[in-house]
Amino acid sequence: MKSYIEIDNLQLQAFHGVLEQEHSVGNLYRIDCKIEVDVTRAMESDELTDTVSYADVVSIIQKEMQLPSKLLEHVAGRIVSQIRQQYGQQVQGIDLRIAKLCPPIGHAQVEACALHIII
Numbered sequence: 001m002k003s004y005i006e007i008d009n010l011q012l013q014a015f016h017g018v019l020e021q022e023h024s025v026g027n028l029y030r031i032d033c034k035i036e037v038d039v040t041r042a043m044e045s046d047e048l049t050d051t052v053s054y055a056d057v058v059s060i061i062q063k064e065m066q067l068p069s070k071l072l073e074h075v076a077g078r079i080v081s082q083i084r085q086q087y088g089q090q091v092q093g094i095d096l097r098i099a100k101l102c103p104p105i106g107h108a109q110v111e112a113c114a115l116h117i118i119i
Contacts, residue, residue, distance in 0.1 A: 036093035
């Protein structure tokens with residue numbers, strides 16, 4: 001059996017990017033995170049310690065998103081690292097998507113630009 005903990009459409013203001021404007025004004029970001037985790041023990045025990053807490057995952061994402069970076073790759077790496085550090089072997093895979101909404105790209109009208117990693 002495969003099972004997942006999912007965080008869908010978490011929206012945060014953050015200050016990532018290579019342009020000076022992005023560090024002073026910031027952008028709105030949308031984060032989706034899907035974590036493969038074996039919930040078999042939690043199904044029997046009814047104990048939070050036997051699964052991955054989505055509230056803790058949201059806290060990790062919020063904390064890492066507040067640390068400015070030039071690249072979304074760097075932010076994503078920190079998020080994945082912190083999730084793995086906190087949950088270790090409980091996490092069997094992570095699917096993380098970070099989208100910068102309305103990115104400043106010259107005169108182009110773009111809804112979002114995103115990084116999507118699957119580990």
